[in-house]
Amino acid sequence: MSGVDDRKGIQAEFDGLLGRFRLKVSLTIPPKGITALVGPSGAGKTSLLRAIAGLTRLPGRVMMDGEVWQEGRRFVPVHQRTLGMVFQESSLLSHLSVKDNLLFGYRRASGPKTMRLAEVVPLLGLEPLIGRSTDNLSGGERQRVALGRALLSQPRLLLMDEPLSSLDAQSRDDILPFLEALHRTLSIPVLYVSHDAEEVARLADHVVTLNAGQIVGTLQPATPDPLSPLTPDQIRDLARQALEAGIKPNPSAR
Amino acid sequence: MADVIWTTLKLASLTTVLLLVLATPLAWWLARQKVWWKEIIAAVAALPIVLPPTVLGFYLLLLLAPSSPLMELLQPFGIQSLAFTFPGLLIGSMVYSLPFAVQPIRNGFEAMGDRPMEVAATLRATPLNAFFTVAVPQARRGFLTAAVLVFAHTVGEFGVVLMIGGGVPGQTEVISVKLYQLVESLQFGEAHRLAAGLLIFSFVVLLTMFLTERRARKTAP
Amino acid sequence: MKPLGVLARLSGLIAVVCALNVAPAAAATVQIAVASNFMEPAKEIAAAFSAKTGHQTNLSFGPTGQIYVQISHGAPFEVFLSADKERPQQAEKDGFSVDDTRFTYAVGRLVLYSTRPGFVDAHGKVLAREDLEHLAIADPTIAPYGLAAVESLGKLGLYDRLKPKIVQGSSIAQTFQFVQTGAAEVGFVALSQVINRPDGSRWIVPAKFHSPIDQQAVLLKTGANNPAAKAFMAFLKSPTARAIIRRYGYETP
Numbered sequence: 001m002s003g004v005d006d007r008k009g010i011q012a013e014f015d016g017l018l019g020r021f022r023l024k025v026s027l028t029i030p031p032k033g034i035t036a037l038v039g040p041s042g043a044g045k046t047s048l049l050r051a052i053a054g055l056t057r058l059p060g061r062v063m064m065d066g067e068v069w070q071e072g073r074r075f076v077p078v079h080q081r082t083l084g085m086v087f088q089e090s091s092l093l094s095h096l097s098v099k100d101n102l103l104f105g106y107r108r109a110s111g112p113k114t115m116r117l118a119e120v121v122p123l124l125g126l127e128p129l130i131g132r133s134t135d136n137l138s139g140g141e142r143q144r145v146a147l148g149r150a151l152l153s154q155p156r157l158l159l160m161d162e163p164l165s166s167l168d169a170q171s172r173d174d175i176l177p178f179l180e181a182l183h184r185t186l187s188i189p190v191l192y193v194s195h196d197a198e199e200v201a202r203l204a205d206h207v208v209t210l211n212a213g214q215i216v217g218t219l220q221p222a223t224p225d226p227l228s229p230l231t232p233d234q235i236r237d238l239a240r241q242a243l244e245a246g247i248k249p250n251p252s253a254r
Numbered sequence: 255m256a257d258v259i260w261t262t263l264k265l266a267s268l269t270t271v272l273l274l275v276l277a278t279p280l281a282w283w284l285a286r287q288k289v290w291w292k293e294i295i296a297a298v299a300a301l302p303i304v305l306p307p308t309v310l311g312f313y314l315l316l317l318l319a320p321s322s323p324l325m326e327l328l329q330p331f332g333i334q335s336l337a338f339t340f341p342g343l344l345i346g347s348m349v350y351s352l353p354f355a356v357q358p359i360r361n362g363f364e365a366m367g368d369r370p371m372e373v374a375a376t377l378r379a380t381p382l383n384a385f386f387t388v389a390v391p392q393a394r395r396g397f398l399t400a401a402v403l404v405f406a407h408t409v410g411e412f413g414v415v416l417m418i419g420g421g422v423p424g425q426t427e428v429i430s431v432k433l434y435q436l437v438e439s440l441q442f443g444e445a446h447r448l449a450a451g452l453l454i455f456s457f458v459v460l461l462t463m464f465l466t467e468r469r470a471r472k473t474a475p
Numbered sequence: 476m477k478p479l480g481v482l483a484r485l486s487g488l489i490a491v492v493c494a495l496n497v498a499p500a501a502a503a504t505v506q507i508a509v510a511s512n513f514m515e516p517a518k519e520i521a522a523a524f525s526a527k528t529g530h531q532t533n534l535s536f537g538p539t540g541q542i543y544v545q546i547s548h549g550a551p552f553e554v555f556l557s558a559d560k561e562r563p564q565q566a567e568k569d570g571f572s573v574d575d576t577r578f579t580y581a582v583g584r585l586v587l588y589s590t591r592p593g594f595v596d597a598h599g600k601v602l603a604r605e606d607l608e609h610l611a612i613a614d615p616t617i618a619p620y621g622l623a624a625v626e627s628l629g630k631l632g633l634y635d636r637l638k639p640k641i642v643q644g645s646s647i648a649q650t651f652q653f654v655q656t657g658a659a660e661v662g663f664v665a666l667s668q669v670i671n672r673p674d675g676s677r678w679i680v681p682a683k684f685h686s687p688i689d690q691q692a693v694l695l696k697t698g699a700n701n702p703a704a705k706a707f708m709a710f711l712k713s714p715t716a717r718a719i720i721r722r723y724g725y726e727t728p
Contacts, residue, residue: 055372078375079384085376091369095391105377153377312652319658320608337658338609338642417649420642420659421614434645438540439616 009189010157012052014060023047023058023213029157031065033205034183034190044213045193046088049159052191053085054078064157082109083157084150089166090142092134098145099130105153113154120148123185124178140171144178151182158190164199172199179203255432255448262428265340266408269347273404274397276348277355281396282389284356285363296360300353307413310350314418318342338420343428346418347408354403362396363389395467402463409456503703504531506551510539510558512647512665513581513690516723517556523719524710530703538646540617546571546695553698554707556580556690559619563691576694580711581725583688584666585623585680588654594661595676601661602633609642611653611662620647623685624663630684670724682726690725 008031015024023044029035037045050056054069055078062069069076084105092101102117121127124144129137137145143163150158164172176199183190183203194200200207209217284296302310317324320335328336336342370392374384390397412430419426421435429452436445509517514536521532537545539558546552546566555572557563560579566572587602589595602610613621621643628634642658644650647665654662669677692711698704710716717727 053376055375077381078372079378079380082378083376085373087369087373091373093370093373093388093392095388095394104374104379108378108383110378149377308649312656315652315656315658319656320660321657335608335658337653337656416645417652418658420609420611420644420653422642431645435614435616438614438645 008065010052010191011063012048012060013062014048014051014058016058016060018044018047018056018058021047021213023051025210025213025215027208027215029189029191030206031189032187034192034203035206035208036200036204037191037193037208037210038195038200039210039216041195042212043210045195045210046161047213048210049085049161049191049193052157053083053159054081081157082153082155083159084153084155086143086146086150086158086160086163088162090139091146092137092142092149094134096134098126098132098134098137101134101145102126102130102149102152105149109152109154111154115151115154117152120151123181124148138171139167140175143167143171144175147178147182156188158186158188160190160192162193162195164194164196176202257424258427258429258432259451261340261424261426262409262430265343265347265428266405268344269351269408270401270405272344273348273351273355274359274400277352277359277400278390278397281356281359282363282385285360296356299356302350303353307350307411308417311346311414311417314342314346314349314414318345318418337418338422338426340425343415343419343426346414347411350411350414351404351407354407355400358396358399358403359393360396362393362399365396366392398463398467402460406456406460409452502529502531503701504533505553505698505701505703505707506533506535507554507556507707508535508537508542508546508550508552509556510542510690511536512558512667513556516581516667516719516725519719520711520716523715524707527715528703528706528710530706532703532707551697553695553701553704554692555695556692556711558690560689560691563693566693566695570696572693572695573699576708577691578712579689579728580692580716581690581720581727582682583620583623583690583725584682585620585627585663585685585688586666586669587661587678587680588651588664588669588675589661589677590655590657590675591660592674593676595678597678599631599678599680601678602628602631602637607637607640607660609653609659609661610637610640611642611644611650611659611664613647613650613663614643614645617645618647618650619688620650620663620665623680623688626685627663627680665724667724 010027010029012029013026016022021044025044025048027048037048039045047056047058051058051060052062052069054062054076057075061071063071064081068074069081092098093104096104102120106113106115106117121130124147126144126148129141129145134142134145147160147163164175167175180202192200192203207217207219208215209219280295280299284292284299305313315337316322318336319325320337325333325335336345366389370388371381371384374388375381379387410430412434415426415428415431416434419428419431421427421431429448433445433448433452436442436448507517507521517534517536521534525531535542535552539562542550542552542555542557543562543565546555547569555563555566563572563577567574567577587595587599589601595601601607612624615621615625625634628637642653644653647668650662651664651668653659654664663680666679669675692708694704694708720727
């Protein structure tokens with residue numbers, strides 16, 4: 001998980017139809033840091049995320065740290081791709097307690113465990129929730145549990161599909177500090193779908209803009225060194241530009 | 255009389271257990287499959303509701319009689335005929351109650367939606383493991399409803415039993431048939447006692463199941 | 476068999492409806508409840524009756540027990556053709572019928588029948604076969620033919636031996652289905668059920684082997700003042716009606 005080489009990170013290429021929608025992208029995600037995937041709704045952000053996870057099957061190719069997840073007829077099923085996913089809306093398993101939700105992936109993960117309950121719980125402030133059932137949790141609490149659950153499944157890639165969009169402003173403000181803490185701690189790549197400039201500014205190291213199923217802009221930090229990312233203000237500006245570019249996809253129209 | 259009650263309970267319990275096991279994969283397939291023609295299969299599985307029980311029983315009798323294609327298939331295993339036997343009655347009851355098992359379980363699986371299975375897959379659960387640890391518990395109310403309906407339906411079933419059972423004591427003589435016999439032969443006293451017993455027993459079973467369901471609903475939405 | 480029955484009933488209905496339009500002024504209509512096993516002869520008798528008297532008939536069919544329950548709850552039947560003698564006797568006792576109108580219109584004959592040609596011999600010795608799997612009879616507690624079957628088995632001294640092999644139909648119609656589908660190799664059914672079937676093999680059980688299977692008719696109080704009802708009761712005893720009844724495999728007293 002250390003150092004940077006060409007084969008590290010995710011390479012994903014897709015070209016296929018989802019109904020009448022065509023997704024045609026070629027994307028590289030650096031092995032570390034948060035890559036924000038931005039664009040207007042209907043741009044194909046969620047579809048791209050699902051295709052990388054293997055939840056949706058699209059013709060293409062996915063490589064993870066040089067390991068094939070999808071290529072030609074080879075298609076590694078979702079449960080064998082060591083990834084974690086946080087869905088847009090609450091996706092806690094209602095028949096299990098908070099603790100059993102957290103441990104669902106942990107118990108099924110193979111290999112050495114680098115993420116442990118004892119670390120994840122304080123990182124996400126889950127101490128008061130751990131003994132409860134999933135009823136009566138607030139939206140923010142639910143997403144924190146879902147995030148913790150994904151982390152505990154020992155992923156090598158974390159996919160987050162607008163995890164804050166279904167939350168009210170208060171919950172969003174509550175959870176953002178946890179995500180920032182995560183950002184500082186985590187040594188795996190994160191692909192983070194959002195259409196909120198504020199979120200992107202606070203969290204993202206890289207920004208990829210998607211529109212109408214195609215990548216219309218990739219903004220890398222000035223230096224590829226993840227230890228010296230852009231300043232928040234720089235990212236905020238980039239994100240704003242990216243979002244606007246997404247909304248007005250035709251550069252000649254500007 | 256104890257014979258008749260025991261046969262009835264054995265029949266209803268076995269029908270319920272076996273039918274839940276058999277209906278579950280079918281219900282799962284019907285709930286998950288996206289192709290339109292699955293509804294043809296769904297309609298076929300619902301047909302036993304449409305046929306009058308005695309007519310269904312008549313066709314089952316044809317199927318279980320010695321010269322039927324099914325029995326010819328079973329002949330290498332030493333089975334000549336299943337008409338008028340307990341296993342035959344069990345098969346008949348299962349066919350008869352099939353829709354009552356498939357429909358609620360299918361609804362349970364459908365109400366769950368795709369998401370829990372996707373979540374389970376992203377958390378390393380194999381499809382089979384996810385089925386047992388996520389889909390089945392998520393659809394537990396569907397299973398409970400199916401169990402209640404199948405059990406009650408089998409205890410009360412009459413037309414089919416009458417047709418393929420033949421009222422063999424200890425084998426195929428069940429409460430509903432006995433009750434009919436008593437009423438038809440004008441032995442009302444004994445008929446009333448048996449009917450009362452049947453109603454009380456069924457009431458207790460149903461109430462227990464409904465209370466269980468209520469608790470299941472409380473522990474999780 | 477089924478669709479034909481429906482068709483026949485339908486055409487009967489149409490005939491009745493058409494006939495209603497052209498019936499002479501003096502003609503009345505009689506409501507008759509008929510035990511299902513007597514459906515075919517009843518239709519033929521009704522047709523002959525209408526042709527002769529100009530009166531119309533409305534036939535309803537059902538299991539005897541069910542018809543009786545309906546009668547005791549105010550069903551508008553005027554004549555009751557039962558498949559037994561108990562229900563008409565009951566009707567008399569309970570005051571639903573006109574006194575002294577009850578009589579036996581047909582006597583059923585029991586027959587041992589199998590769809591397999593040559594299986595049943597002329598003396599019913601097939602019943603003694605060791606390899607016999609199932610013997611179908613009607614439920615003796617409910618159906619007169621069932622009781623007659625048990626009595627006949629007793630007479631043959633075979634009842635205890637065959638008891639484990641007996642399967643019971645709730646009615647003689649169901650018993651016949653047991654045999655017809657081959658689910659039971661052999662069964663005691665009504666002669667009227669097999670008289671038009673030249674296939675299979677049969678043994679007509681001697682009438683002295685069992686108490687008579689009397690089918691009785693009774694005039695119900697609802698029809699006491701209906702000339703058509705009384706005329707039908709009389710017609711049922713006529714040589715024409717008796718000939719029809721015999722043709723369908725019953726005897727007449």
